Amino acid sequence: MGVSASATAEIGGAGEADQHKVVLVADRVSKAFPGVLALDEVSLEVRSGEVNALVGENGAGKSTLIKLMAGFYAPDSGEIRIGGQLLRPDPAAAHEAGIATIHQDHHLIPSMTVAENLLLGRWPTRFGVLSRASMLRQAETVLDQVAPNLSPRKLARQLSPAESQLVEIARALAENSRVLIMDEPTTSLSGREVDALFDTVSRLKAHGLAIVFVSHWLEEVFAIADRVTVLRDGRFVGSKPAAELDHDAVIRMMVGRDVEEVTTQSVAPGPVVLKVEGLSRAGVIDNVSFEVRAGEIVTLAGLVGAGRSEVVNAIFGADPFDAGSVSVGGVALPPGDPTAAMQAGIGYIPEDRRRQALVASMSVRSNATLAMLKAVSPQWLIRPALEDRIMDKAVRTLSVRMASADVPIATLSGGNQQKVVIARWLAREPKLLILDEPTKGIDVGAKAEISEIIVRLAAEGRAILLVSSELPEVLALSDRVLVMRAGRIAGEIDRASLTAERVMTLATIG
Amino acid sequence: MNVKPELDKSIRPLRAARKNNGGTAAIEVVQDLGLLIVIAIGAIVLSVFSPVFLSRLNIENLLFSSTIIAVIAIGESFVILVAGIDLSVGAVLALSSVLSVGLVNDFGAPVPVAVIASLGVGALIGLINGLNVTLTKIPALIATLAMLTVTRGLAFIYSGGQNIAPVPDFYVTVQATRLFGVPIIILLTLGLGVLAHFVLTKTRFGRSVYATGGNPVAARLAGIRTNRVIVIAYTISGVMAALGGLMITARLEAGAATAGQGTELTVISAVVIGGVSLFGGEGKIAGVLLGVLLLGLVQNAINLLNVPPNYDYVVSGLVIAVAAALDVYRRNYLEVGLRRRANNPKFEPRK
Numbered sequence: 089m090g091v092s093a094s095a096t097a098e099i100g101g102a103g104e105a106d107q108h109k110v111v112l113v114a115d116r117v118s119k120a121f122p123g124v125l126a127l128d129e130v131s132l133e134v135r136s137g138e139v140n141a142l143v144g145e146n147g148a149g150k151s152t153l154i155k156l157m158a159g160f161y162a163p164d165s166g167e168i169r170i171g172g173q174l175l176r177p178d179p180a181a182a183h184e185a186g187i188a189t190i191h192q193d194h195h196l197i198p199s200m201t202v203a204e205n206l207l208l209g210r211w212p213t214r215f216g217v218l219s220r221a222s223m224l225r226q227a228e229t230v231l232d233q234v235a236p237n238l239s240p241r242k243l244a245r246q247l248s249p250a251e252s253q254l255v256e257i258a259r260a261l262a263e264n265s266r267v268l269i270m271d272e273p274t275t276s277l278s279g280r281e282v283d284a285l286f287d288t289v290s291r292l293k294a295h296g297l298a299i300v301f302v303s304h305w306l307e308e309v310f311a312i313a314d315r316v317t318v319l320r321d322g323r324f325v326g327s328k329p330a331a332e333l334d335h336d337a338v339i340r341m342m343v344g345r346d347v348e349e350v351t352t353q354s355v356a357p358g359p360v361v362l363k364v365e366g367l368s369r370a371g372v373i374d375n376v377s378f379e380v381r382a383g384e385i386v387t388l389a390g391l392v393g394a395g396r397s398e399v400v401n402a403i404f405g406a407d408p409f410d411a412g413s414v415s416v417g418g419v420a421l422p423p424g425d426p427t428a429a430m431q432a433g434i435g436y437i438p439e440d441r442r443r444q445a446l447v448a449s450m451s452v453r454s455n456a457t458l459a460m461l462k463a464v465s466p467q468w469l470i471r472p473a474l475e476d477r478i479m480d481k482a483v484r485t486l487s488v489r490m491a492s493a494d495v496p497i498a499t500l501s502g503g504n505q506q507k508v509v510i511a512r513w514l515a516r517e518p519k520l521l522i523l524d525e526p527t528k529g530i531d532v533g534a535k536a537e538i539s540e541i542i543v544r545l546a547a548e549g550r551a552i553l554l555v556s557s558e559l560p561e562v563l564a565l566s567d568r569v570l571v572m573r574a575g576r577i578a579g580e581i582d583r584a585s586l587t588a589e590r591v592m593t594l595a596t597i598g
Numbered sequence: 599m600n601v602k603p604e605l606d607k608s609i610r611p612l613r614a615a616r617k618n619n620g621g622t623a624a625i626e627v628v629q630d631l632g633l634l635i636v637i638a639i640g641a642i643v644l645s646v647f648s649p650v651f652l653s654r655l656n657i658e659n660l661l662f663s664s665t666i667i668a669v670i671a672i673g674e675s676f677v678i679l680v681a682g683i684d685l686s687v688g689a690v691l692a693l694s695s696v697l698s699v700g701l702v703n704d705f706g707a708p709v710p711v712a713v714i715a716s717l718g719v720g721a722l723i724g725l726i727n728g729l730n731v732t733l734t735k736i737p738a739l740i741a742t743l744a745m746l747t748v749t750r751g752l753a754f755i756y757s758g759g760q761n762i763a764p765v766p767d768f769y770v771t772v773q774a775t776r777l778f779g780v781p782i783i784i785l786l787t788l789g790l791g792v793l794a795h796f797v798l799t800k801t802r803f804g805r806s807v808y809a810t811g812g813n814p815v816a817a818r819l820a821g822i823r824t825n826r827v828i829v830i831a832y833t834i835s836g837v838m839a840a841l842g843g844l845m846i847t848a849r850l851e852a853g854a855a856t857a858g859q860g861t862e863l864t865v866i867s868a869v870v871i872g873g874v875s876l877f878g879g880e881g882k883i884a885g886v887l888l889g890v891l892l893l894g895l896v897q898n899a900i901n902l903l904n905v906p907p908n909y910d911y912v913v914s915g916l917v918i919a920v921a922a923a924l925d926v927y928r929r930n931y932l933e934v935g936l937r938r939r940a941n942n943p944k945f946e947p948r949k
Contacts (some may be wrong), residue, residue, distance in 0.1 A: 422631055430821040447812035449879045458809060458820040464801035512820065564753055 095205070100291035108135045111298040112157060112267045114189065117166035119152050120500060128150040129166065130324045131319055133221050134267055134298040139289065141301045141313035141330070142239045144342055147530070149322040150302050154269055157300070158182050158189040162492030170267070189269040196252050203227035205244050206259050230262045234288050236466065250281035257288060269300040274308055286312050305522040306335050318342055343533045351564045352583075358382030361433075361520050361551035364403060366412035372398040373409065380520065385542065385552040389562050390572035390595045396555045397439050399572070400522045403553075404436040406444075418518055430459065435513025439555070441522040445509045446497050452508055453479050454492035459512045484510030486541060503534020510541060520551040529562060539565060561590050571595050633872070633888040640895050646901040656898070658781065664894035665787040666691075666842045670861065671868045672794045675839025675886050677738075678832040678869055679880025681800070681811045682731060684832060685742040685800075687839035688861035689749035690720050692854065694843025696753050698769070699762040699853030709768045717840045723749060724836020728829030746862065753855035762853035769848035783845065788836075795883040807831060811878025835870055867918045868893050892917070 112134040119127040127149045142150050155161050159175060161183030168175040172184045172588050196205045203223050204211065209471065212222040225239035238247075251561055253273060260268050269288075271584040274282045276433055287314055293299060303309050309316060310330060317327040318341040320547040325341045362380040367373055373395050380386045401407040403414050408424035413590060415421065416432040429436070438444035447455055457475050460588050464474040479493045486507040496589065497505060513521060527535040542565060546552045556562050562569060569581045571594035579594040645651045670687050676682040696718040701712040723745060730741040740795045775782040798804035809817040818824045846857050870887030874881025896917045900910055 293834050331647060404819070426819050427821045427823060436819060438819060441815075443815055447809050447816050447879065449812040454805065454809075458805075458817070458822070461802045461805055461822065465805075468801050468867065470800055470802060470805060 091505055092503065101167070108137055110134070111136050111171060112300075113169045114153065115167050117153070117156055117163040117168065119156060119161060119164050121152075124202060125521075126322050127156070127163075128322045131166075131320070131328070132157075132300075134300055135298045135315075136266070136298045137293055138314045139293055139299045139301050139312050139379060140315045140317055140327075141303060141309040142147060142317050142319065143306070143309055143338060144319035144325075148319040148342070150319055151271070153273055153319070154189065154300070154302060157267075158187055158269060164274070183263070186264065186266035187269065188263060188265035188267070189271065190253060190256050190260070190273055191271055192466075196244040196247070196255060198243070200242060200244055201240065202231070202238060202242050202247070202255055203240035205255055206230060206240070206262055208259065210263075217431070226262070227258075228256045233261060233291070234258045241365045248281075250277050250285070253277070253285065254288065254409065257292070261292075265297070265301065267298045269302075271302045273301070274303065274305065282308065285406075296559040306338055309338070310335070312431065318428045322335065339532065347594060352385050352567055353547055355383045355547060357384040362403070362553065363415045363416060364399075365414075367402060367409055367432075368411040369402055369407065369409045372575055373402060375412070376572075376575075377412075378570055378577065380553050382519070382551050383546055383549045385546045385554055385565050385567045386529045387554040387556055387562050387566035387569045388572055389556065389559075389566075389569050389591050390578070392557060394595065395575040396572050397524055398575070400524055400553060400555055402524060403429070404434055406436070430516070431512065433516075433519035434493070435508050435516060435518035437461075437513065437521070437526055439528065441502070441509060441529070442507055445512075446505060448496065448498045450498050451494050451501065452488070453489055455497045456482050456493075456508050456511050457515070460515050463515075468566050478511070478515045481515070482508065485514070487537070501531070501534070503530040503537065506530055506534070506538060507541075510538070514545075516552065520553060521545060521572075522553045522555075524555040525557060526554070527556075527558070559591060562591060564590060599911045602821040604661065615657050629781065633684070633885060633892060635907040637888065637892050637895060640892070640899070644895070644899050648899075651898070651902055654734065655901070656937050658784075660889075660894050660898045661784050661896075662781055663897065664890050665783050666845045667861070667864055667868060667893065668787045668890040669790060670835075670842040671837050671865045671872075671886050671890050672790055672883060673835035674865050675794070675872075675874055675881065675883060676798075676807060677835045678866070678874050678876060679807050679878055679881060680828050680831045681814070682738040682828060682831065683728060683742065683876075684724075684839075685739065685862045685867065686723060686727060686749055686833045687835060687842070688858035689753065689867055690723050690747045690836055690839035691843040691846060691858035691861060692856065693723075693749050693753040693756075694720050694840035695847045695850075695857050696757045696853040698763055698844050698847050699765050700756060702766050703762060703764075710767045712766075713844060716844060717837050718872020719835040720838075721833050722836070722841070724839075725829060726831040728832030732828050736793065749853070750859075755857040757853065759855060761850070761855075763851065765847055765851050765853065771853065773845075773848035791883055791887050798883060803827070810877055812880070828893065864893060871918065871922060 110133050114130060114132040116129040116131050117127055118125070118129055129155060130149065130151065132140070132142070142153065144150050152161070156163050156177075159177055159179045160457060170182075170187060173184060173185070175187075185353050197208070200208075203226075206208065206227045207223055209343050212219050212226060214222070219378070224240050225444065231238055231240060234257050238251055244252065246517075257268070273285060277285060281336055289299060289301070297502070299396030301312060313330045315327060316330050316333055316338060318325040318338060320342060358381055360379045361382050364379070365377045367376040376395075376399055378386070388399060390396055394497065398407065402409040403421075405421065405424050405426040405428060411421055416429070421429050421432055426436070442448070450458075453475055460478060461470075464470055464478065466474075474587070476493075482488055483493075488500075488504050488507045488511065490504060498510060500508065510523075510526075526542070527538050530538070539561065542552060542554065546567075554565060556565075563586060566586065567583050569586060569591060571578045571581065571591055573595055581590050581594070641651070650656050670691065674684055674687060697719060698712050698716040701707040701715055702709055705724055707715070727745055728744050730736045730745075731738050734741075736744075754755075773781075773783060777785055798807060806817070806822045806827045807825075809820070810827045814824050817827075842858070842861075847853055850857065868889040869881075869886050870876060870889070871892060872881065872886035876884060893914070896914055899905075900913055904911060
């Protein structure tokens with residue numbers, strides 16, 4: 089690191105004198121949180137006129153590094169410097185110093201207009217009265233650079249996610265920011281909007297802005313980045329010009345190894361475990377029937393909104409159903425009663441981990457045993473020894489990585505949280521395990537581990553009902569795929585004839 | 599020698615984690631201590647201004663007068679822990695008070711029957727609150743506000759607005775009873791606190807309470823009958839408020855329909871000052887009892903320092919605001935600082 093950029097700068101003309109000069113530096117910063125050392129002596133340089141893409145698995149420390157640079161946290165050791173000056177750990181100070189952050193969730197005031205949001209807190213006045221005309225003029229000047237078609241009079245609540253993001257970028261420009269930190273800016277954008285955003289970013293870059301771009305998507309990284317910086321487990325792995333890297337190289341840097349593909353090991357399916365007949369719920373599920381046998385991985389595929397989660401929610405009783413029947417091992421389940429479904433032998437790993445599965449205020453151990461409360465408290469009294477037994481088994485069989493079972497579950501990485509949720513159900517020895525997007529929002533390495541776990545559980549003779557939107561996952565893991573469209577099952581594909589094209593055809597055309 | 603730093607580096611996260619563990623435990627202790635420190639400072643200041651303060655009689659008075667709020671606050675804690683709120687406790691106290699005397703005086707019921715009936719009515723009101731919140735899905739604030747009004751009304755209807763006296767000797771006797779030289783009411787209150795702490799931390803029900811308050815969706819999907827947990831929490835609150843009614847009857851030596859007006863606010867203040875999150879799922883009974891003690895201390899100070907009665911409310915209000923502000927400060931800053939120190943693996947001198 090620490091390569092002087094002055095040589096390059098001199099080549100440019102007067103207007104480009106600032107290009108490729110180091111603007112923001114993180115110098116061997118460390119930061120610890122309860123249970124994790126989030127950053128361990130990580131360094132980063134951000135140069136003007138350059139997009140530095142920050143990549144790494146979930147839990148690699150990207151968010152923490154961004155928050156340090158934006159002044160939200162103070163580093164435990166090391167320092168952050170902007171333009172050679174030490175940054176005070178205060179968001180307002182970082183802002184003042186010219187560091188603007190575009191967060192994943194947008195921070196506009198919905199009841200105000202685009203112009204008012206753009207000049208938030210610095211509204212122009214005339215004789216002490218807000219001057220609307222001058223505000224609109226100023227707003228238009230800035231908007232012209234990033235979103236010429238956007239009216240400054242529009243209310244922020246009427247904006248699409250892409251438009252809100254552009255307004256935030258415009259705000260950064262209006263404030264003469266020197267550094268723009270973009271935290272996964274493309275997650276809520278469509279393909280065309282992403283292209284438009286990249287155009288904007290290129291233009292900003294040409295203006296001499298230094299840009300930190302955080303993303304999970306390597307395609308995007310290579311489309312936009314001049315330099316790629318990789319973090320792993322809170323440590324700095326490397327920072328190289330994008331031109332010298334390719335996908336595989338970055339993935340190797342991210343996971344520290346090559347990721348192997350996991351596939352199902354089809355065994356002869358056993359007896360029928362789950363039988364769903366004519367399942368309907370007004371407006372969302374329409375006459376769905378299927379079976380899942382022991383040892384079989386059946387996947388519900390389809391587009392988002394096709395009704396897959398709704399089907400598994402109805403099976404487990406998270407939601408009620410209007411008509412049809414669900415039976416597990418021959419026992420019919422009452423609608424809308426998760427406890428009954430659980431007692432019949434279903435385990436359920438829901439889609440939205442934070443909202444539907446984790447109790448954030450509780451420890452890892454309490455979360456792991458939440459579905460086993462009766463078993464760990466045979467006479468009402470919770471027996472720590474019984475809890476520890478479940479916890480030990482979870483750690484052993486699923487290799488949950490944590491500092492201790494007593495730390496709050498929120499301190500674990502997404503992958504480890506998911507393992508705790510799986511452990512919660514495995515402790516019950518379920519006949520049928522339902523997993524709704526089990527690898528969503530978890531990093532590459534943990535994804536492979538979770539896939540392995542799913543395959544292993546099927547091989548043990550459990551019936552698996554999987555919901556997945558990731559085609560590679562669907563193709564690799566499924567013994568049988570049920571493709572859903574508009575609340576119905578559009579078709580069934582068995583492993584022998586399973587291809588991505590067939591899945592997509594059924595999902596989109598039917 | 600060259601290899602060693604590498605090794606060191608790889609174990610550092612583990613070491614940091616282990617340290618942090620001790621750190622979190624320390625923070626928890628300090629969190630509980632925080633309120634204790636505020637109380638201690640208050641006590642020291644007060645003992646300087648009023649020599650009477652540290653007398654056995656005064657301390658006993660302070661604790662004794664806090665018992666009613668403490669008992670009700672213990673019940674309210676269960677409700678707030680499941681992310682609810684119970685505004686009806688003051689009214690339940692009043693209804694229980696008039697019934698506990700009225701049933702004996704007007705209907706010739708034996709005292710134990712009157713006691714059980716009063717507690718039973720409290721339980722019933724709590725049960726209805728719980729059902730209103732879970733089944734009818736009326737917001738807790740409104741459901742229990744309506745219950746407050748109805749219950750207070752019932753107490754007035756039954757008593758005709760008059761205090762009911764004399765009270766059976768039993769109540770007065772219990773109140774005057776001492777065990778090991780300590781009023782039995784204080785010991786009973788402490789005992790209930792210990793019991794509640796035990797239930798919350800060591801039993802299946804307690805775990806379910808924290809889970810239901812912390813994330814009701816996740817708790818339900820993990821097979822916890824969250825509605826049942828919530829109903830039981832309100833029922834406990836009702837019973838404890840009714841017990842508070844029996845205690846106030848003994849103290850006033852009358853069944854009083856006017857008793858306990860505004861008590862719900864004092865109780866909720868104590869619970870929140872004690873560190874129970876209004877969003878549910880977090881908090882401890884020990885903290886709640888300290889919160890009650892702090893409010894008791896303020897009342898005691900007002901009496902000892904001869905603050906004119908009209909200033910009473912303002913002073914109490916200010917103390918609640920200051921205590922809450924200190925609490926926020928403690929959580930935000932002290933905790934962050936402590937964690938930083940507890941977790942910072944770089945605290946060891948570097949070579």
